[in-house]
Amino acid sequence: MDLETEGELMDEIRRGDKEAFRNLVNPLIAKAYRSALAILSSKQLAEEAVQNSLIESYSMIMSGKEIHNFRGWFNRVISNRSLDIVRKEQNYKYTVDINELEIEDNSNSPLGDILRKEQSQRLIESVMALELPQRVVVGLYYFQELKIDEIATLLDIKEGTVKSRLYHARLKLSNMLELSHLQTKGILI
Numbered sequence: 001m002d003l004e005t006e007g008e009l010m011d012e013i014r015r016g017d018k019e020a021f022r023n024l025v026n027p028l029i030a031k032a033y034r035s036a037l038a039i040l041s042s043k044q045l046a047e048e049a050v051q052n053s054l055i056e057s058y059s060m061i062m063s064g065k066e067i068h069n070f071r072g073w074f075n076r077v078i079s080n081r082s083l084d085i086v087r088k089e090q091n092y093k094y095t096v097d098i099n100e101l102e103i104e105d106n107s108n109s110p111l112g113d114i115l116r117k118e119q120s121q122r123l124i125e126s127v128m129a130l131e132l133p134q135r136v137v138v139g140l141y142y143f144q145e146l147k148i149d150e151i152a153t154l155l156d157i158k159e160g161t162v163k164s165r166l167y168h169a170r171l172k173l174s175n176m177l178e179l180s181h182l183q184t185k186g187i188l189i
Contacts, residue, residue: 038139041128126176134169
């Protein structure tokens, strides 16, 4: 969706068109949920983050806030609401039922679909097994597609710390996924 269309939809929302809000946010919700889930490792908390972001977005639009790039602005809102929940729930036991996740695939082969879903599940499980600081930067970098300097500003840490956390997270993910692959092949039990 281009910036002009976003602006037109926000004007319609301010005039009371609820369908316009749905048209504005629907393309963003799946990505926002995946990002929140990667950060929070909890389906319920991810849903809460998305819901809070939608409420905040609607309120800001209705209050007349000038939003020039809604997609980028909404990505930051979902990141901030997810981080708010992380801070609030520091001692929360994070769990997620991977079987309930639906991985969106656009492939043609049923076998390809199964293999991609297995790989996606392994990746999600591995990301959720990371320590919270690493999981947060991975979620912001890969799912929200924020730049390193943006993540550093958002988390109020140095860019070098973000890079270090990403580096160590990648190493851990690589090791976890390799181990999982070997177990799947029957090499390790």
